[in-house]
Amino acid sequence: MPLLSIVIPAYNEDKMVVKAAEVLTQLMEKEKIEAELLFINDGSKDQTWMEIERASKLFSNVKGLSFSRNFGKEAAILAGLEHAKGDCCVVIDCDLQHPPETIIQMYSLWQDGYELIEGVKASRGSEGKLHGFFSKSFYRLINRATGFDMSKSSDFKLLDRKVIDAYLRLPERKLFFRALSYWLGFKSIEVEYEVQERLVGETKWSFSSLVKYALNNITSFSTAPMQIVTFVGFVFFLFAIVLGIQSMINYFSGQSLAGFTTVILLQLGIGSLIMMSLGIMGYYISKIYEEVKRRPRYIVSVSTENERK
Numbered sequence: 001m002p003l004l005s006i007v008i009p010a011y012n013e014d015k016m017v018v019k020a021a022e023v024l025t026q027l028m029e030k031e032k033i034e035a036e037l038l039f040i041n042d043g044s045k046d047q048t049w050m051e052i053e054r055a056s057k058l059f060s061n062v063k064g065l066s067f068s069r070n071f072g073k074e075a076a077i078l079a080g081l082e083h084a085k086g087d088c089c090v091v092i093d094c095d096l097q098h099p100p101e102t103i104i105q106m107y108s109l110w111q112d113g114y115e116l117i118e119g120v121k122a123s124r125g126s127e128g129k130l131h132g133f134f135s136k137s138f139y140r141l142i143n144r145a146t147g148f149d150m151s152k153s154s155d156f157k158l159l160d161r162k163v164i165d166a167y168l169r170l171p172e173r174k175l176f177f178r179a180l181s182y183w184l185g186f187k188s189i190e191v192e193y194e195v196q197e198r199l200v201g202e203t204k205w206s207f208s209s210l211v212k213y214a215l216n217n218i219t220s221f222s223t224a225p226m227q228i229v230t231f232v233g234f235v236f237f238l239f240a241i242v243l244g245i246q247s248m249i250n251y252f253s254g255q256s257l258a259g260f261t262t263v264i265l266l267q268l269g270i271g272s273l274i275m276m277s278l279g280i281m282g283y284y285i286s287k288i289y290e291e292v293k294r295r296p297r298y299i300v301s302v303s304t305e306n307e308r309k
Helices: 017-030 048-058 073-083 101-111 129-146 161-168 177-184 207-221 224-252 261-293 304-308
Strands: 004-010 035-041 062-067 088-091 116-121 157-160 188-193 300-303
Touching: 004 017, 004 073, 004 101, 017 035, 017 048, 017 101, 035 048, 035 073, 048 062, 048 304, 062 073, 062 304, 073 088, 073 161, 073 177, 088 101, 088 161, 101 116, 101 157, 101 188, 116 177, 157 161, 157 177, 161 177, 224 261
Parallel strands: 004 035, 004 088, 035 062, 116 188
Antiparallel strands: 062 300, 088 157, 116 157
């Protein structure tokens, strides 16, 4: 019987770990699917790792890894995929806002021969207007840069073993799981799901962390911001030509304006554009710096397998 690995990144989710393990284990047993549950503790500050250890004692199919510090969700997903032993693997959030029942539908499609089953949101749930605006703006930029429609995408997906192996061969340090899974190709299909309400606790994504996440992933996967700088520079160049022609006409017709207000405003505008352009280029250079250092993407401090030994 094929083995299904379920990778569950967890950051400050001590109230949900055992519940998630119980719900997923019971569902797999009911559907007679052999599955392993792999929790990844991403440097949580609460009792998440203790709860993962407790879950591993309550359920024989539960395993866990704990990072030495917080490395981020992308690193947690990567660690889960690297340690997964299954013939296919599902990535799901620990808060169960990704409905576990959808895994059964994904698994059935995998048995039918699909190699990548994408979970797409039928709606964005009860997120705030500001969060929704920035999410749409982020995905609009990603869509234009990649040519993929990712407006309803998520990390909730099932990957065949050959897709996992292809993903793990990618050499870059900064990975963007939900975009790179599109980029890899393979025989894929989409499955819609409704975002569920959290049973307990609150979201761990603050506004600042979402902005950081968006910036990291856009610059890791796309050169669109640098292309925007080029476009804005071209617009300013055309504006300078038009303004120069107008100034020459006013000068020779004796209607030129006195004072330096216009010059100062232009200098401030152009100076701001130059500084922002340098900032964007500097951000990309810092990304290159991070890549060439080749530091490990994560460090595991302890695992349930080691403790059992």
